[in-house]
Amino acid sequence: xxxxxxxxxxxxxxxxxxxxxxxxxxxxxxxxxxxxxxxxxxxxxxxxxxxxxxxxxxxxxxxxxxxxxxxxxxxxxxxxxxxxxxxxxxxxxxxxxxxxxxxxxxxxxxxxxxxxxxxxxxxxxxxxxxxxxxxxxxxxxxxxxxxxxxxxxxxxxxxxxxxxxxxxxxxxxxxxxxxxxxxxxxxxxxxxxxxxxxxxxxxxxxxxxxxxxxxxxxxxxxxxxxxxxxxxxxxxxxxxxxxxxxxxxxxxxxxxxxxxxxxxxxxxxxxxxxxx
Amino acid sequence: xxxxxxxxxxxxxxxxxxxxxxxxxxxxxxxxxxxxxxxxxxxxxxxxxxxxxxxxxxxxxxxxxxxxxxxxxxxxxxxxxxxxxxxxxxxxxxxxxxxxxxxxxxxxxxxxxxxxxxxxxxxxxxxxxxxxxxxxxxxxxxxxxxxxxxxxxxxxxxxxxxxxxxxxxxxxxxxxxxxxxxxxxxxxxxxxxxxxxxxxxxxxxxxxxxxxxxxxxxxxxxxxxxxxxxxxxxxxxxxxxxxxxxxxxxxxxxxxxxxxxxxxxxxxxxxxxxxxxxxxxxxxx
Numbered sequence: 001x002x003x004x005x006x007x008x009x010x011x012x013x014x015x016x017x018x019x020x021x022x023x024x025x026x027x028x029x030x031x032x033x034x035x036x037x038x039x040x041x042x043x044x045x046x047x048x049x050x051x052x053x054x055x056x057x058x059x060x061x062x063x064x065x066x067x068x069x070x071x072x073x074x075x076x077x078x079x080x081x082x083x084x085x086x087x088x089x090x091x092x093x094x095x096x097x098x099x100x101x102x103x104x105x106x107x108x109x110x111x112x113x114x115x116x117x118x119x120x121x122x123x124x125x126x127x128x129x130x131x132x133x134x135x136x137x138x139x140x141x142x143x144x145x146x147x148x149x150x151x152x153x154x155x156x157x158x159x160x161x162x163x164x165x166x167x168x169x170x171x172x173x174x175x176x177x178x179x180x181x182x183x184x185x186x187x188x189x190x191x192x193x194x195x196x197x198x199x200x201x202x203x204x205x206x207x208x209x210x211x212x213x214x215x216x217x218x219x220x221x222x223x224x225x226x227x228x229x230x231x232x233x234x235x236x237x238x239x240x241x242x243x244x245x246x247x248x249x250x251x252x253x254x255x256x257x258x259x260x261x262x263x264x265x266x267x268x269x270x271x272x273x274x275x276x
Numbered sequence: 277x278x279x280x281x282x283x284x285x286x287x288x289x290x291x292x293x294x295x296x297x298x299x300x301x302x303x304x305x306x307x308x309x310x311x312x313x314x315x316x317x318x319x320x321x322x323x324x325x326x327x328x329x330x331x332x333x334x335x336x337x338x339x340x341x342x343x344x345x346x347x348x349x350x351x352x353x354x355x356x357x358x359x360x361x362x363x364x365x366x367x368x369x370x371x372x373x374x375x376x377x378x379x380x381x382x383x384x385x386x387x388x389x390x391x392x393x394x395x396x397x398x399x400x401x402x403x404x405x406x407x408x409x410x411x412x413x414x415x416x417x418x419x420x421x422x423x424x425x426x427x428x429x430x431x432x433x434x435x436x437x438x439x440x441x442x443x444x445x446x447x448x449x450x451x452x453x454x455x456x457x458x459x460x461x462x463x464x465x466x467x468x469x470x471x472x473x474x475x476x477x478x479x480x481x482x483x484x485x486x487x488x489x490x491x492x493x494x495x496x497x498x499x500x501x502x503x504x505x506x507x508x509x510x511x512x513x514x515x516x517x518x519x520x521x522x523x524x525x526x527x528x529x530x531x532x533x534x535x536x537x538x539x540x541x542x543x544x545x546x547x548x549x550x551x552x553x554x555x556x557x558x559x560x561x
Contacts, residue, residue, distance in 0.1 A: 087362075107308035123317075140310050175310055266370075
């Protein structure tokens with residue numbers, strides 16, 4: 001009788017373990033994002049650059065991920081969902097069981113070369129002085145610092161208008177996310193594509209990540225599989241392939257690896273975070 | 277007095293709100309934030325805990341603590357940029373794992389061994405208030421200045437907070453990050469929590485505006501808490517930078533520039549007094 005009970009208990013445990021492992025394989029993992037082309041976009045194939053990376057990681061990990069697009073305010077207010085994006089943006093209001101950086105975005109300064117034939121080199125704040133600089137409305141943080149340094153910004157409500165103003169000579173430079181800038185140029189000014197120059201800001205790397213809510217079923221286990229999936233597509237060259245496609249054959253994914261590893265270390269602690 | 281304080285808090289929040297209008301939320305999600313740090317690849321990075329409205333990318337000039345610290349760093353000859361992070365654990369990671377020059381925050385919960393390698397300098401001393409959720413205490417909730425008057429209740433504490441006094445008074449303790457403390461009392465998982473009033477009002481307005489009327493504050497202050505700049509002795513410039521920063525900050529406190537910056541952000545009323553604690557005396561120690 002005792003033996004029979006132990007066999008039944010073992011069988012029940014096996015069933016539970018099977019259903020737990022099977023959950024992640026059979027049910028899509030629901031992830032919420034804000035429409036932010038070309039990083040996350042419902043209108044782009046495979047949900048854009050980072051969306052495609054998430055799907056490739058999922059496939060390598062034996063998972064299926066489904067991206068839902070929601071208005072930004074809803075993403076901010078919802079604190080029980082899984083998110084895609086910059087962890088800093090979401091962590092203020094929500095605790096996560098796993099944060100897996102999958103993509104790096106950088107900031108670049110763009111200018112229209114025919115209007116600046118000698119070229120422009122910007123690395124330090126002081127180098128900005130004397131230029132009319134366009135930025136997205138609301139992007140300026142250290143207002144007093146830049147004002148004191150004599151740097152003036154012109155704010156616009158859309159990235160597209162920043163590039164139009166540059167072409168017309170109303171501003172000299174604009175500061176936007178690098179891929180967003182390249183995409184706008186390709187879309188609005190395909191014939192002048194090579195006339196726009198981008199200056200990379202090396203200190204501007206920031207992560208875009210999969211964030212799994214602390215109460216999402218099997219979140220820690222799914223997070224672990226996403227991490228394994230990421231390592232797998234780095235090794236297989238799939239990550240490079242995706243990035244090459246989106247970056248017009250520039251090998252930028254090589255530059256991603258170091259910050260991606262660093263941010264993976266920074267955010268990896270969340271898994272083991274306990275109430276102190 | 278209560279009305280006066282509430283009027284001043286409203287004024288300070290209105291002032292902060294006006295400053296915040298310069299930073300609509302769309303920019304933070306889809307575009308880069310144009311900060312000094314963006315051009316600071318060759319500069320020292322100081323990692324700080326996001327603490328609105330006193331220190332945050334969502335406030336113009338980063339808020340009063342950020343402006344004070346930036347000015348003191350400049351006068352101390354420390355060429356550094358400030359990077360804000362949402363949780364204590366990330367700030368601790370950069371300090372202890374990546375050997376950062378300095379970090380800033382509160383409730384950072386260092387081990388006694390780690391503390392030996394650190395230099396703590398107070399940047400602000402803030403009065404905290406006890407908050408509770410009215411629907412769970414229809415007759416109100418108060419304390420008499422002794423924690424034992426709250427015996428049997430559950431306190432929502434910041435992760436990393438020293439809670440020995442609460443436990444000794446027979447109070448159960450549960451932990452969360454600052455915004456989580458308010459959510460915890462709203463969900464009935466804890467009875468009360470301690471937060472600086474401006475921070476509580478800020479977080480409620482941003483994340484829980486529909487429930488604003490349900491939050492109540494106890495009359496008697498919960499006590500003081502200190503926001504620290506923490507220098508790393510393991511960093512080659514750690515001790516020298518700490519000494520230079522302390523000299524610069526003391527000069528700003530003594531000649532009134534510290535108060536001027538606080539006034540610019542918080543107005544010149546009763547509210548200001550809540551965040552202008554004995555930083556001068558603490559720096560002299």
